[in-house]
Amino acid sequence: MKDRIVSPWLSRLFVATMTALAATGMMQMPLTRRYFITDIPGMAWTGDFFLVHKLHYIFAAVLLFLAALILTNWFRQWKDRIRLTAWGTTRAIILAGIILSGLLRVYRNLPGVTLHPDAILAIEWTHFGLVMVMGCVALAALISRQSAYVQKR
């Protein structure tokens, strides 16, 4: 069993949240009904665009909570004891981009907010593109058995 520098529960919660975000994010594309996922018992909800949209918001809030919690701890204590690995740094930067573009996406959806079409396009594709990159990098890190974000100093 791996030694873990931080609580395994934090890792599990992070992985679960990212998985849920990736799943509900992909469900924003109108494909679940087309590919019969809605026909799988218990999966009909995946065809409810509003529900998966709200779930995406909720999981995004969980991720933001975790990110803020980790950053606070990082600057208070952890930075003296642990440091980011190269794979960890890469993914942290990508994650920051995903979070920022996601927040802009939330802002865009507020009533009374009207952004330029080019800005909307940039936000949309940055968010989607970075998620794709994140998936590839995470997979590469896993395959190379260097999935840890941090190591001891």
Next chain:
Amino acid sequence: MSEPKNPSTVSRRGFLKALGVSGAGLLVPSGAAMAQDGTPGPDDGELATLLDLSKCIGCGECVNACRESNAAKFPEPKKPFPDPIPSRRAKNEDWSEKRDVEDRLTPYNWLFIQTAEVEHKGEMLEINIPRRCMHCRNPPCANMCPFGAANKQQNGITRISDKLCMGGAKCRAVCPWHIPQRQSGVGLYLHLLPRLAGNGVMYKCDRCHQLVARGELPACIDVCPENVQTIGPRAEIIEQARKLAAETDGYIYGLEENGGTNTIYVSPAPFDKLDKALGKTKSKGKGRPHLQPVKDVMADETNLATATLLAPVAGIAAGMLGVGAALFGEEKNGPKEDGNER
């Protein structure tokens, strides 16, 4: 136009236009036919339209004008279409052989007229209702498009880009009135995975954006012989709608629907009666929108946006309260190069 505009709230251009149009409105009773000579410019912010249904005679001039004005935007699909997979679930939608259909919304007919016969106050009324995109203030079709293909402009027009739309029809599903209509065999999806994802382009009223950009009136407004429609800054249109409804003992639709739209109907009969009448004559259904009350479908997302702002604050607070110590796992003997932070 019957209300004088407040010069303090409009641009010079808008004010000069207002002098020409609304100034004359001072001389005639409100509700009387009054032609507009142009659309206020972008400086006037979000524009809305007012449809006085008591005036509409259902002549169809607006429908024809809409087709002519937007003919260059209509899809020209090449056949045969790619056969979408899985064929049992994904079907091509082809209106290119049915371009003349005028009794519903199609990719080639962005405006049509519904007719409802209702009894109100002991009188039989025949109400004609021009129907097209409502141009919502917070449009779910644009907000929920996963590709950024739909957006709302500063002037209140919601548009779908035929260059970016994949034709997944999500916009139609989330639109409370299911307005956008799909044409297969055109658009970006043909150049990606035509059989596996996407299925054409969605089309709907764009309020003749090219004309509005030049300060001209949308075709349906310009051509109307009865001056059913008025376009102007939203606040003024709302004021006019309320005044008209008060003067005629009429009813308003579009003001509160879906959190507010930029298409405001004023009718001499209640809209629930109109909606029921449409249902009886099968004038309601696919491509034929209803007139029911509509809640703000993006309201939950608006509330959840607050949660996304509060979440990091809560995270910082938790960190400051010492949750970090509990999350910092116990070290074990062995290699120290392993560990997961997040």
